[in-house]
Amino acid sequence: MTTLPPTSPFPAAVAARLLDHGHAELRDAALRIAGAGLAACEPGAATELLVTLDGDALVVDGRALELAPDARVVVLGAGKATLPIAAALQRLLGERLAGGVVVVRAGEAEPLDPIEVLEADHPLPSERSLAAGRRLLEVAGTLRSQDVALCCFTGGSSALASVPPLGVSFAEKRELHRLLLRSGAPIEQVNAVRKHVSLLKGGRIAAATPARIVNLTVSDVAGNPLDAITDPTVPDLSSVGEAIAALEHHGLWDAVPASVREHLLEGDAASPPLDAERIQTVMLADGHTACRAMAVEAQALGLAPQIVSTTLTGESREAGHLLAGLAAHSLAHGTPWQAGAALVGCGGETTVTLAPQAALSTGGPNQEAALAAALVLAGKPAAALFLDTDGIDGGTPLAGGLVDGTTAARAAERGVSLPAALRDHRATVALEAVDDALLTGPTATNVNDLFVFVLGTEE
Incomplete structure (x- = not known):
């Protein structure tokens, strides 16, 4: 199992759990890239x-x-x-x-x-x-x-x-x-x-x-x-x-x-x-600081970095769906990006629309974006990470989510409905149930939310 550098913002136990899946190499790269972006914004x-x-x-x-x-x-x-x-x-x-x-x-x-x-x-x-x-x-x-x-x-x-x-x-x-x-x-x-x-x-x-x-x-x-x-x-x-x-x-x-x-x-x-x-x-x-650092880290890992956006906005689930759709298209057709690419970026930030009396602290924008991406990437060799850089996404203890092509299958095996979690804005419970929850604790910084997609080879 791959371990993270000592400077990683992700606790070792959390990182180990996040890497204990079929796409461990892709997930490890996503964690390292996001960690470099976060560290650059101290x-x-x-x-x-x-x-x-x-x-x-x-x-x-x-x-x-x-x-x-x-x-x-x-x-x-x-x-x-x-x-x-x-x-x-x-x-x-x-x-x-x-x-x-x-x-x-x-x-x-x-x-x-x-x-x-x-x-x-x-x-x-x-x-x-x-x-x-x-x-x-x-x-x-x-x-x-x-x-x-x-x-x-x-x-x-x-x-x-x-x-x-x-x-x-x-x-x-x-x-x-x-x-x-x-x-x-x-x-x-x-x-x-x-x-x-x-x-x-x-x-x-x-x-x-x-x-x-x-x-x-x-x-x-x-x-x-x-x-x-x-x-x-x-x-x-x-x-x-x-x-x-x-x-x-x-x-x-x-x-x-x-x-x-x-x-x-x-x-x-x-x-x-x-x-x-x-x-x-x-x-x-700012977000540009993080994106530049993430691109440098991706290149050091042997990936081809692409800064996709520094102004991502809109409804969180739609943003996750859109980015994952571009990643899936690239895996299938080799365009606009090829296997081995690392897509990085930030937003300003995406939003979640709640009913007037809906409870807070059951999810967050980065968690919803991650779940939406997981549905699109089902069965595909890719990992996607969405991170609130202050370490608290939507007022929850989580910072975001790290999903991959196996997330949807693992959710089904454990009786977790990802569409229902998105509909009910209960992303935290779903991500924790499939061991895809990102946890950093307070990070002492707060720039734009970050995202990372790592594309593997289509089987």
Whole structure:
């Protein structure tokens, strides 16, 4: 049985189970390729390469910010990939760091004195998220124009730090989040709504302070739109009208609390103007970073790498079905790719549309994409891997799924209906039943979801 390198993000026991199938060589390659992509997106290492303290100057990506003797440098942030960025800044700046606040998922906090590390909840905000958001605003409000705020807002910050605007209760804002999560709306539309029903998002943390702002972030959105990635600290490019249109398009306008509708129609919902000159943003890693690393690893394994897409979106099961269909066609006809190819890519991300009262945590977009691919690849020499890079797919303990041409047969032998699992959005149970569940635990990064297909030889 093939074992993974010591640097693999997949626990050894999980990897061993995942390789205990008929296409072990193909599955091993898929795991190695995905692991290389994930490792390349470690944001702490990227921070240490791009940030230095040179005398009285803070140098970030080649741009120097002169620091007056009394200037304070603080760290502000929230998100799934925030902690390693903050930890790197703590190491780099030492005594020059005056403090700050970062918010991470429950169970992931580590001491980073003098930075306060707060825990909150995801994917739905909680009272801890409310307290954390208020603390971020409080610290931002203490800064002066000569100070520097090093901001590390990454994917997941909308739930981890959440403060409703005047006239909207926290319970009503939480209900808005719940409805948006189930809607199947693309992330850009979800963010357009959340930015205009918030005291944090849409550049409002930047508006709360005159300090110079340096954003250090990673992207989990196709195209790297900054106002959807680090939106509390950059100018908002969306409008209130777009937020309303998104709710109407997805049938949510009448479902959201009345206070939300009133705020969008009559309240102070427009995002504040910001002076872009005092804001610098550095992208530490994104889906392209992962795809380049995956292609290099595939080539090292003797495969022919093909970067298929870096903007994969749409309904998850349809995306999995489409990619698997292209792989199956290639196996049968030698085009557009031949046997021995490794198809890699990322998305921005795919979505799962749930009924209004459907339960969360029974599946996720990458798990559904994997199950859909398994049905198409049945009986074929191929492996397909779909991975949420933060290690938590759809709020479940799984990161995704790794399937192959034997998955459908193994499911039938064990009395598992893959079509029913897709229909009922219960992908987690199905993947665990056939030993095709991907588990990483928290990865400390959060770029675009990744996919890998490895094509064998058609028998």
